[in-house]
Amino acid sequence: MLYPFLNYFFFLFHTLLMLFNTVGWMFRATRKWNLVTLLVTAFSWFVLGIWYGWGYCFCTDWHWKVREHLGYHDHSDSYVHFLLLKLTGINFNPRLVDYVTLIVFLISLIMSLWLNFRKRKS
Template structure:
């Protein structure tokens, strides 16, 4: 009975979290929270990833469990690949999506740190 709600919740929450990871650096008031979400992502991908596989995301895992309980068989290796497939209907190359995700993540992290240190120098 909760699964349809949880499926929508994960679509909204995980997509919002991902978008915030991409653009949170652009707004001075969100940079601390942005850095926290980036570090949480790093922890998930690289620390939990030691045991569950590189790029592991608990949110993705929980969403897949909910979708399996609803009878969906449309699992992907990454949430970004899955989201692109659902939004565009195109099955992009998974390695390309993973590389683009990592590049965008590193860019976002670098921008956050750049603004962080730039702001600290002004004080």
């Protein structure tokens, strides 16, 4: 009973987190939290990634463990690739998905940093 719930929880939570990372900088009320989630994501990808592999995400790792417990062995190296495959049925080029994901992440991080730290006009 717990694992099916966790599977749906991770689908919802991780997808919403990715969307928030992508657009949260656009709204004044969410900019600070957006920067926090982007920095946590960067830490996971680039610092934990030193030991676990480039782009390591602990949310993805936990979700894979839940899905394996449920008998699924369908995960890919990228959660975004996995999600696109599940939502559309299209098996996009994993390298292309990784590049687009990185570009969108970097643009979001730059925008979040800029909007959070720019000098405020009086």
